[in-house]
Amino acid sequence: MILLINTVVKDRLLLGLAKNDKLIDRWGVEVGCHQAEKLLPMIDKILKKHKVSLKQLKGIVVAAGPGGFTSARLGVLTANTLSYSLKIPTVGIKLDGPAETLEESFLAAAKRLKNKKGFNLVRPYYGSEPNITKPKK
Numbered sequence: 001m002i003l004l005i006n007t008v009v010k011d012r013l014l015l016g017l018a019k020n021d022k023l024i025d026r027w028g029v030e031v032g033c034h035q036a037e038k039l040l041p042m043i044d045k046i047l048k049k050h051k052v053s054l055k056q057l058k059g060i061v062v063a064a065g066p067g068g069f070t071s072a073r074l075g076v077l078t079a080n081t082l083s084y085s086l087k088i089p090t091v092g093i094k095l096d097g098p099a100e101t102l103e104e105s106f107l108a109a110a111k112r113l114k115n116k117k118g119f120n121l122v123r124p125y126y127g128s129e130p131n132i133t134k135p136k137k
Helices: 035-049 069-086 103-115
Strands: 002-006 012-019 022-030 059-065 090-094
Touching: 002 035, 002 069, 002 103, 012 035, 012 103, 022 035, 022 103, 035 069, 059 069, 059 103, 069 090, 090 103
Parallel strands: 002 059, 059 090
Antiparallel strands: 002 012, 012 022
């Protein structure tokens, strides 16, 4: 089983589960500014729904960006942590279109997992320079 994580869509969490190059489940939930609190419980729910343990995961595909600083970092950090602790590979993808229509991109990335072994670091992609203050006049 391959876990698909997308946190780069503002105020939403998108998760999926793939098996044998086919998407078997996909969840999208409006969470407002509570992505960090909802991500792990949602991962737990989708795995329990399909009676899959974390140890049965063979890899993770994560949307690495572009996106907001916190949302992109949240998904990538979660994927990297699970990858490291479970000793499974992770692939990060950059979103080039509407996130809700990118199942093909996620599944193509899932196929790339077959050639990878163990932990590999995925870095977030923000798409622009950070802007954390008001512009100067």
